[in-house]
Amino acid sequence: MACEAVPESGGCSRCSAAHWLSAVCLLLVLAACGGNSGSPVPPSSPTAVGGPTGPDLIQHVVFIIKENRTFDNYFGTFPAADGATSGMTSTGQVIPLGHTPDRTPRDICHGWSCAIQAIDGGKMDKFDLEALGKVDACNVSGDYLCYTQLSQQDIPNYFAYAQNFVLADHMFSSLQGPSFPNHLYTVAAQSGGAIGNPSSPEWGCDADDTAFVPVIDNNGNYSHQYPCFDFETLADSLQNVGVSWKYYAPQKGENGYKWSALDGIKHVRNSSLWTDDVVPHTQFISDAQSGQLPAVSWLVTNEETSEHPPYSTCQGENWTVQQLNALMQGPAWNSTAVFVTWDDFGGFYDHVPPPSLDRYGLGPRVPLIIISPYAKKGFISHTNYEFSSFLRFVELRWGLKALTDRDTLANNMTDSFDFTQQPLPPLVLQTRPCP
16 A cells, blocks of 8 residues: 655645555654654655655746747647647638747737637637737737747747647636736735736836726626735745745846736735845846755746747747756756746737636636656646646645635646656756847
């Protein structure tokens, strides 16, 4: 009988009820809890019985969040994936997806109303009507920018990661809308009802006194609120049980600071957690190389390397490669799981209707690459994921309670791992010259 050791707070483990009669399981519990001494060891530390197994092999989880792309925009041409190379417009016409330039001529509308319009009740046929007649429109002078995509030649390193690790083709943004609420989902499995971006250049608790964000409550009531919320986050759950974490992000005054999601959480922004655990995004490489990564990391970057239109896809991919190279060449690689995703659809076409979980989403598909020594090599996951799935994975690994219905019900991504396989080696890639 196999023993299932479930991590508890303080590093101790307990056995599942079905395994209490297993002598091996009892030995594991005693070893993990330090016998009767009361001196716990980390839940992933090797024990006298033989060391960690299953998800406990993962001691470091990294969540890298880029900007504004759909699955079809990046991986619509990926072999055997659920991708598309053509899309339907509001007139019923099916048009081929054109080529997305490395630097797009403009951003495209990807707010709440544009997302709902584009999805069109699951028909996925009104992307061409996004912000019609405005500067952020899908179609300007016949370019149909939102009906375009990149190929392997454009993003060769992302394709290499997908070919060697896991590509998820049913990963959806958590909310049918833009960055601010979706980034909140990446830390809390909710957005506090926020459905849009704040009205001021500064977001979150740093916004000016007149700033507001549109909010819809569970009853469908629409209002405006100051964009500084106070609900529990995964960071709080980790903090409460002594599991280390860091949020790597641009600092105040830098572009990209608006994507630092914990700035939108009052009790984090106004406490020592902000100064101790929310650190410059440029620190990630040195921490990865020196073995200083915490158990759980979030990593967002500045605008120039975020891949948010109109910024360069190539420069953004190079930045991601630099972060992953540092991790793969550092001491933590053998015990790490990395999730690379994009925060919202950015206005780009995608052909798969998102499941309707509640009044907020899900939103259109976004790319997800899962990178780990224990990721299934060359695997395409067709399981429905959303940002709350990342939280569920961490909660499973460290025995944490779910925060909301979203992470309670989310698929936990373990189907993309094989913890019994021979660990995959690092895949150190070269950055490339950009157009």
